[in-house]
Amino acid sequence: MGVPISSYLLVALILFSVGLFGALTKRNAIIVLLSIELMLNAVNINLVAFAKYGLYASITGQIFSLFNMTVAAAEVAVGIAILISLYRNKNTVQVDEMDTMKQ
Amino acid sequence: MGVKDIFQYNWSYLLPEFTILGFATLLSLIDLGLRKRSRAVLGWLALAGVILAGGFVLWNAQIHQEPFSYMNDMLRVDSFGNAFKLIFLGGVAFCLIMSQSYMKISDEVTHRGEYYYLMLTALLGAMVMASSADLITLFVGLELLSISSYILVGLRKKVLQSNESSFKYLVTGAISSAMILFGMSYVYGLTGSTNLYQISQRLGEAYTSGFSFLILLSFAFLVVGLSFKISTVPNYMWTPDVYQGAPTPITAFLTAVSKAAGFAIVIRLLLVCFVGLIDPNLYASASGGRVFFEKPTFFLSVIAALSMIFGNTLALRQTNVKRMMAYSGIAQAGYLLVPFVTLTQLFFEQTVFYLFAYLLMSFGAFAIIMAVSHDRKSEDLGSFAGLYHRSPLAAVAMTIFMLSLAGIPVTAGFFGKFYIFISAVAVHQYWLAAVMIGTSVISYYYYFGFIRQMYMRPGNTEAPLPLPKGVVFIVAVTAIATVVFGAAPELVTQYVHHHFNSGFDFGNLLVPSSES
Numbered sequence: 048m049g050v051p052i053s054s055y056l057l058v059a060l061i062l063f064s065v066g067l068f069g070a071l072t073k074r075n076a077i078i079v080l081l082s083i084e085l086m087l088n089a090v091n092i093n094l095v096a097f098a099k100y101g102l103y104a105s106i107t108g109q110i111f112s113l114f115n116m117t118v119a120a121a122e123v124a125v126g127i128a129i130l131i132s133l134y135r136n137k138n139t140v141q142v143d144e145m146d147t148m149k150q
Numbered sequence: 151m152g153v154k155d156i157f158q159y160n161w162s163y164l165l166p167e168f169t170i171l172g173f174a175t176l177l178s179l180i181d182l183g184l185r186k187r188s189r190a191v192l193g194w195l196a197l198a199g200v201i202l203a204g205g206f207v208l209w210n211a212q213i214h215q216e217p218f219s220y221m222n223d224m225l226r227v228d229s230f231g232n233a234f235k236l237i238f239l240g241g242v243a244f245c246l247i248m249s250q251s252y253m254k255i256s257d258e259v260t261h262r263g264e265y266y267y268l269m270l271t272a273l274l275g276a277m278v279m280a281s282s283a284d285l286i287t288l289f290v291g292l293e294l295l296s297i298s299s300y301i302l303v304g305l306r307k308k309v310l311q312s313n314e315s316s317f318k319y320l321v322t323g324a325i326s327s328a329m330i331l332f333g334m335s336y337v338y339g340l341t342g343s344t345n346l347y348q349i350s351q352r353l354g355e356a357y358t359s360g361f362s363f364l365i366l367l368s369f370a371f372l373v374v375g376l377s378f379k380i381s382t383v384p385n386y387m388w389t390p391d392v393y394q395g396a397p398t399p400i401t402a403f404l405t406a407v408s409k410a411a412g413f414a415i416v417i418r419l420l421l422v423c424f425v426g427l428i429d430p431n432l433y434a435s436a437s438g439g440r441v442f443f444e445k446p447t448f449f450l451s452v453i454a455a456l457s458m459i460f461g462n463t464l465a466l467r468q469t470n471v472k473r474m475m476a477y478s479g480i481a482q483a484g485y486l487l488v489p490f491v492t493l494t495q496l497f498f499e500q501t502v503f504y505l506f507a508y509l510l511m512s513f514g515a516f517a518i519i520m521a522v523s524h525d526r527k528s529e530d531l532g533s534f535a536g537l538y539h540r541s542p543l544a545a546v547a548m549t550i551f552m553l554s555l556a557g558i559p560v561t562a563g564f565f566g567k568f569y570i571f572i573s574a575v576a577v578h579q580y581w582l583a584a585v586m587i588g589t590s591v592i593s594y595y596y597y598f599g600f601i602r603q604m605y606m607r608p609g610n611t612e613a614p615l616p617l618p619k620g621v622v623f624i625v626a627v628t629a630i631a632t633v634v635f636g637a638a639p640e641l642v643t644q645y646v647h648h649h650f651n652s653g654f655d656f657g658n659l660l661v662p663s664s665e666s
Contacts, residue, residue, distance in 0.1 A: 147311055
């Protein structure tokens with residue numbers, strides 16, 4: 048029968064946690080965006096695993112993961128665009144230097 | 151279901167959405183052929199589209215009261231969605247009028263065509279969020295709203311603050327949508343469906359067969375993720391920075407429309423999926439085995455209380471008015487979470503009335519803030535000094551908005567808060583009611599700070615404040631409406647009750663009555 052579902056869920060959970068850690072701690076904005084991608088991909092692993100081994104296995108999970116990929120691509124495209132316009136004004140991609148509004 | 155069946159639906163109930171989609175497409179095409187300085191026409195066209203869509207929503211609300219479902223609830227036209235759509239459409243209409251004035255007094259937004267049609271796509275996302283009962287479409291609608299607003303926030307391209315706030319908004323937004331999705335993936339795994347009503351049936355079985363921990367975990371993920379959109383406690387840090395950096399009409403849009411959309415998805419998702427859970431081991435307890443009233447309610451009430459406390463106390467030390475309004479918005483979202491904890495029969499009326507009152511007062515306040523801060527070239531609270539001597543009517547209107555935000559009688563904000571407070575007392579959530587009153591008293595300090603500046607401090611100038619026509623229109627409409635609905639709130643609640651409640655299909659999920 049192969050791999051039990053708990054292994055898939057564990058991989059997804061680890062991937063999600065790595066992504067969350069990276070997104071909250073990394074200083075480089077590109078790495079932050081990449082970490083967010085990790086989180087979204089963890090969700091896709093979950094969905095595809097559930098689509099095959101869930102309590103009620105169904106194809107919907109795979110469809111959902113396709114939607115996720117599309118939306119994630121759009122989100123990162125916008126993120127990079129915003130980052131480029133920020134880079135033009137400030138000449139940095141370090142997250143901790145984005146502090147003009149602290150009070 | 152085959153391809154043929156798709157054409158057998160009566161698509162006319164989706165006319166509001168199609169109108170907005172059509173106008174957004176039309177605007178982006180017209181934009182290609184326009185000269186640089188003639189973009190104002192796009193704003194008026196967008197406004198025409200919004201008003202047309204509003205007409206269709208009203209027509210939908212009149213002609214059929216039963217929920218109408220497309221493709222197994224992928225889209226669902228019901229009274230709940232219609233009420234929220236009217237709030238969104240009203241907010242965007244105000245926002246478009248305000249934007250026309252903004253474009254006249256400021257040239258920081260260079261891409262004006264994009265500005266207008268991204269606002270329409272954001273509106274479309276909000277409308278999909280309100281009228282869908284399926285995880286996939288809810289998520290797509292949420293992202294359509296979010297991605298459009300990330301760009302809108304950053305449209306002052308040459309202003310560093312705007313770039314920064316846009317990037318922060320995007321990163322927090324993306325993290326929270328990943329959390330929402332993670333929660334959704336567990337919900338899907340336990341139920342094998344993305345349809346909310348099917349989920350609510352199967353989730354109960356999963357709960358009794360030993361998956362209670364996973365269900366509560368997914369609930370926590372969903373709440374933490376969704377708290378970004380409504381800007382409450384675990385995920386509120388972005389609010390002040392984003393509000394400060396965004397163009398002022400967009401700030402108002404985020405305050406009223408985006409937050410209302412967040413509440414729409416919170417109501418749909420959390421209530422439909424989780425309120426029906428029954429734990430047989432708890433039948434004897436006060437909640438009659440309703441799992442939702444055991445743990446999740448407590449979790450939500452802590453979030454609500456912390457939002458009120460943090461929002462109102464952190465607002466005290468702000469000198470930038472937009473940041474202050476941001477913290478005030480966090481506190482308001484905290485008040486709005488109280489009905490979720492109490493869940494009485496009047497839940498829907500309370501939420502819609504508060505959102506409506508909040509829409510009026512925040513658009514009015516932001517319109518005046520926009521006029522004053524562009525005139526004085528400063529967003530500092532001190533720029534309001536002596537406003538009464540410069541423009542008495544603007545000062546009086548601003549006073550009305552501040553009283554309404556603070557919840558002083560004879561304003562719409564008072565009744566919004568009063569209804570919520572009564573419901574908290576009725577279900578014996580005394581500590582939450584106490585936090586609500588206590589933090590409201592704290593909030594008087596900074597709301598009255600505006601009034602003190604306007605009437606009692608001498609300003610640097612006595613010159614009359616130039617008010618663009620659009621600002622005058624918004625301020626007049628919202629100020630009059632705030633007073634009228636403050637004097638006669640039943641105008642709104644009765645209307646909501648008669649036109650939007652008969653098909654309201656959470657009815658059997660709620661607590662029978664508040665007195666029991």
